[in-house]
Amino acid sequence: MEYDFSKLNAREFEALVASIIEKELDTKVEVFKSGRDGGVDGRFWIGESKEGIIQCKHYLETPYNTLISKLKSEEAVKVKRLNPSKYIFVTSKELSRANKQEIKEIFKPYIHSDSDIYGKEDLNSFLSKRENHDIVQRNFKLWITSTSVLDLIYNNAIKGRSESTIRDIEEKAYKYVITENHNKGLKILEEKNVIILSGEPGIGKTTLADNLALYYLTKGFEFCDIEENISEAESLFREKEKKKILFYCDDFLGSNLYDAINNKKDSHITKFINRVRKDNSKKFILTSRTNILNKACGLSHSFQNGKILDNEFLLKVENLTAFDKAKILYNHIYHSNLNEDFIEEIYKNKRYKEIIKHQNFNPRIIEFITDSTLVEHLHYEDYWKYIIISLNKPEVIWADYFQNQTDDCVRALTFLTVFNKGKIAENTLRNAYNTFLKIHLVNLGDHSDKSFEAVRKLATKSLLNRNQIAENKFEYTLFNPSIADFILGSYSEEIDLICNIIKSLETEVSIDYLQALFLSKKINSSNSDRILEDLFEYFFERKLNDEDWDFLITLSYCDFLNDKFKIRIEQFLNTLINAYYPKGYRLWELLMILLDFEPEIEFKNFKFLYNFIEDVDNEDTLKKLLDFVDRYDVEDENILMQIELLIENYLQNIVDNNDLDIDYKKHVNYSFYPDGYPKQEIDLNGIENEIREILDFYLEEFNVNVLEKSSFDTHKFASNMDIDAMATKFFENYEPDYEQNYNTSFFSGTSSEDDIDALFER
Incomplete structure (x- = not known):
């Protein structure tokens, strides 16, 4: 039977050889840490005092002459210094009878016979015997090959x-x-x-x-x-x-x-x-x-x-010990076909430790930085810089592919998806793509089909994923989140491109995302002014005529303190508050803008809020609404009634989810039945009182004036809750804490620095 030793790295080959010699000689073989071994990969004892030494050379691809030269110049000196009673030499190379005679002569008198020299054919012969299959099975990679x-x-x-x-x-x-x-x-x-x-x-x-x-x-x-x-x-x-x-x-x-x-x-x-x-x-x-x-x-x-x-x-990456990471890195380097000068850049000053300890370490990045085909254009002195950039900014993985191996149309679909916050419905993407081709200069290159259907097939599974979200409805996401990081890092100065992407998308999500890029400084402030001026010019009048309130709120909120946009925003707000029952969902942003435009905005009434406050379901918006109502002394009964209902629904939700961290366990009284079996009784009144106390404390952060005006009552609210059902639900899902006897090295463990250094010792 043939085994493929090329799949084993040097350390794995040494472990295999130790197992073989141990079984062959029927004696215990000591295996030392990987590393500078002084000519010793394994040791065994003959009797009580005579030492036997094993040396491995996993030189599968090394020419025979190079192997012999190395044995003469390096290993023979080590063996003479060690002076063992018996010396066993093992290599993964094929050896002829003449080859063995030559090797025996080099190590004379320590190698006693040809049988103390193992080549590839000897290893295969030994491992093929049925009684030795246990060794094969313990070496996973050898077994499956x-x-x-x-x-x-x-x-x-x-x-x-x-x-x-x-x-x-x-x-x-x-x-x-x-x-x-x-x-x-x-x-x-x-x-x-x-x-x-x-x-x-x-x-x-x-x-x-x-x-x-x-x-x-x-x-x-x-x-x-x-x-x-x-x-x-x-x-x-x-x-x-x-x-x-x-x-x-x-x-x-x-x-x-x-x-x-x-x-x-x-x-x-x-x-x-x-x-x-x-x-x-x-x-x-x-x-x-x-x-x-x-x-x-x-x-x-x-x-x-x-x-x-x-x-x-x-x-999780945290589940990998430092030594696991070291083995992953070592194995990728060993099988990488990287030029020796490149490998030396990793070994220099033990830089491999920086890779192992880097917060962005994961197997995919390691595969990328050790792929010889991806670094062949680099000079070896630039390789370490390339590794650090790849770890610090994994998005560079996409640079070559995106810029050199795709065309403008595939790039267009990717741009549109990225600026729609990495996710976009197929119909929206199709419309945006067709618009983009009309308003942005695109190099169509050859005469191949540039229709949406043709181009999306090219982009899917390389830059984009196409996911079905309902019958005949599809959504696109980025193939990898780091694609967005790369694009934002590479194209943030391309103002015309960004403007045309947003114009083509025409979505609130893209405007929201644009503002997030402004705030995070991924697009600098001087460029953001120019982009917003262009977008206001393009969208404002049309969206105002369409009464697309949420889009205008989103666009205005990007920079509503900027004097360049003030006149238009004021015009929009006055139109909105005087419209006939306008409807929208962006209440928090609307209130923020309104509060900053006082006194330019004059409120005749507050009916414009009716439809905006129907679906408020988060704490920040609810607090902002209460502050607005208090500031303008709103007495509208419909609004106050809606606020009371909103607060009740919101509090019910956080109580149901136990976001208030009610300690149900402390309200359980344990006793025993006459037959000795334990029983538990839940103090429902105690739970209700705790909920009241926590809610009173919690609501102190809300506008008290409006809470009183809206007639909201914490005690009434708590009394109406089904405490029994809530407690039952908690105890159904409650599991006591048990002491875990897990292997700590699996979850977080640290590995010896010496072990890592030994693994990478050359």
Whole structure:
């Protein structure tokens, strides 16, 4: 049987060799820390006092002459100094009989016979014996790259997409580092049969899922890649009821969240997951971005009732120890094909520690900065600067692709999505794209199709994601959030471009986002004035005629203290407060502007507020409304009645969610039944009194004058609450704190600085 030793890095090869020699000699082999070894990769004892030494050279791609030269100039001197009773030399290179004779001569008299020299063919011969398969299985990467296991893996892939997925997984497995996450994932799958790997982009969800899948394929599980339709998996389940099957779904619900929930597919998915849970011959591995999974569980009663999150395993960078990160970095460097001068830039002054400790460390960035094809245009002296920029500003990952490998039309769709705060409905994007082509100079380049349908297909899955949000309705998001950081960093000085993007979008979201960019200084103040002047000129009269109040409020709020816009904003406000029952949702911004335009604005009445205050549901807006009513001594009964209702609804919501942190536990009295069983009694009056006290304290931050004017009564409000139901709900979900006996190195642990230095020692 053939094994692919090229997939192992130098440290992994040393660990393998130690296992082989230990079993071959039937004696314990001491393995030392990786690093400058003085010619010793392993040590064993012959009798009580005679020392045996093992030396490994993982020189698979090194020419034989170079190996011999190194042995003569460096290793022979070390061996003479060590003066062992026995010396075993192991290399991953193929060695002929003549080669072994030459090596034996170099290390004379320490190598006793040719059998103390192991080449690639000797390692393969040893590992192929059935009694030594335990060593292979302990070396994950070696096991999955053996010819027999590869045949097993490929034969177990369901034909079609599953077969292609498996080949992709296997080809990338050599860079994989087994961390505690891997062991934890296997444990969950063994116990529950289902695991949902969640986390932020770049954390390694798919990589872990891939290698968990490989593990089960080596155990004889067939592989079924589920892309969209759960029905194909169900059919296979029925067809092969007693066969071992691994179901695999990458980016669970990522592009079909709303479709799944709106069309009741969520219950379909829940039933299938529960079916797998109960059948130990089946496994199900899913990945999901944390925000998507949380949103799905928030929207779907089926997911909530089915306790989908019970299968979640959240991946975080904090879960990786410093040594885990070191192994990830080392492995990527080892397999990178980087020029030696580039690698030296990482090793210089132990800079690898800066990478390992960087707050933006994640496996995706490490893969990026060690990709030799992406840095081949650099001089090696600029490489470290490139690494630091990539870590500090991960968005540079997109620079080359965006600026050199796409055209103006694909870039246009990306610009429009970014400036709509990274998310945009398909119809809005289509209209904005068509407008943008008319008002902005675009290089159409060749004669290929530049229609929205053609261009969005080019942009999707490289710069944008297309997600279904309802039947026949789609929404676009950025393929990666760092795309926005790159674009804002690269194009913030392009005033005409920004103006034309906002004009094409014509959305309140884009105006809001623009203001956020002004406030965060991502667009400097001198440019913001010019941009707003252009937008006021373009939008103002048309939006005023259309009575598009929220758009005008949003645009005005960007810089309502600026004298350049004062006359127009005043005109807009006077038109609004005298309009016939105007309706809008941006009450907080409207009140802010109105308060700053006194006394230019004269109120005849306050009926213009009626429709604006219908849906107030946040504390800041509610407080601002109360302050406005107090300042202008508003006596309108309709407004005061609405305020009372708004406050009651708001407080009910925060009490229901226990945002006030009511300590229900302290209102439980424990006693025992005559037979000795414990019982608990809940003091409902005590809970109600605590709620009253906290609410009284909480409402001190609200305008007391208006609260009195609106007849709101805290005690009446508390008396009308269903305290019994609230307490019951709390204790249904309450779980006592138990002492956890977790392995601390998995959650946060620190690794020895010496271990990291030893790993990177050259």
